Amino acid sequence: MDNIKQPVIEIKNLTKKYGNNLAVDKISFTVNRGEIVGFLGPNGAGKSTTMNMLTGYLSATSGSARIDGYNILSNPKEVKQMVGYLPEQPPLYMDMTVMEYLNFVFDLKKVKLTKVSHISEIIEMTKLGKVQNKLIKNLSKGYKQRVGLAQALVGNPEVLILDEPTIGLDPMQIIEVREMIKKFGENRTVIISTHILQEVNAICDRVVIINKGKVVAEDTIEHITKKNGEESAFQLRVHTDEKTASSVLSRAKDLIEEFKPMSRRESGATDFIVYTKGEQDTRAGILKHLVDNGIDVLMLRPVEMTLEEVFIKTVNSSDKKVGKGVEA
């Protein structure tokens, strides 16, 4: 268990410049062996650029990226041998069958395992058995994505770098792909980029949030949502019409900061978003107030944080810091 905390991926001041435009600005973070790290950020934040630099597709302007001690600049072959990469658009040859494609990737990566058994193992892991002799261009998007994943697994790489692996899939496929990634992550180190916080919740141990080419937060999910969480916002469902509920809620000024009606979710009931006053938990007080006024409460639950909310908060606070720095 000693090597669990050992860093496998070490990124130091990694920078990518296009002319005067800084796509990635001195990014630094590490990923430990066996971790699944979520790499979050809005479009254009530099996620794909960072991943492309890590895999050797792009060259960094400055800074270093090491995988298992090997620098991608000075030892590209060693690094590439250790990394399985699924880019944003799976790099598939449409006129090959799944089998032909995986055979080609096997040869391309100069893998030293037994070809037939290794490929059939991967096909089994990614559940591609049914389509292994079909042309890739005839596969559905979900299958294409799986072939992309299978390609990344060829050669049993220690590190998997997956760029938005669930984008554009239907909910069933998303769940399937997530399950697979979780399984692959059991004995590998994984970096996965995404927009979706749920996804991070479902599979990642830790998140790195980047914006405008900079790391703005790096922590475990629990910490990051707690730190940024709006614990003061709740969804309330009451068994009455909007008018009555509103008038009762507006009388509890000492408990409620603000409330907004939401769209109807259940017939005969009304939903509100309620922001409680101050830092204290006033849920019990609100409940009592409602019951005392003869309103049946059907539900009261904290509003789930979305990535957008966490993200806007994190980015806003990072922007403020930058602003202060400039003024000083």
Place this chain on the structure above:
Amino acid sequence: MGAIYKKEIRNYFCSPIGYMYIAVFMCLTPMFFTQINLAGQTSGMSGMFYYINIVYIFLTAILTMGMIAEERNKHTDHLLLSAPLNITEIVLGKYLAAISVLGITVVLSLIYPVIIGRYGSASFGRMFSCYLGFTLLWMLFISIGMFISSLTESQFIAAVVTFGILFALLMTENFISNISNQTLANFITACSPINRFNDFQIGIVFFGHIIYFLSFTALFVFLTIQNVDRRRFTE
């Protein structure tokens, strides 16, 4: 490199490109052969090669248009560039595959010397010289086509530009007399591959010409490698 080579060959012959290349060649050359050699009662092959060159401009533009451009367009370059092999291996694998397709047509066209040898009096030395010049010329032109394919993401643009440039190179001797500046005319003559090709066609094998073709071919392969690498820094 072996994996890339195999993939490219597979690509040529799982798509119409490889078959079209060979089929058009095999359909048109008998026409030239019948017209020039059989009807003209000559064993010289330079006339036939003159016409084949024109057909080859089209065929080569089509053969090379997708070599690098398609990988970028379909994002499969991500796979190649993140695999544990260097760019030289990728580019050489692709170049050798294209040369192999050229090689197939050259071998198939050996039927004509055989016919001439069987039914006429052939100078095999001169035929060999013709073939050598032809192969060297198109090895160079394929490397130029590959380089142009590395400059764009669009196969269409690559094909059109390759066609234009190869056509201009092939026609240098036709417009050289219109250039009044003697220094420029001399410079173009010195650089022109077609003048050297013509020497091969009349049976002269200059060692310098062979070096010329091989070094310019190497230059364009090298430029392709550099250009693919350059994109890693600028894109």
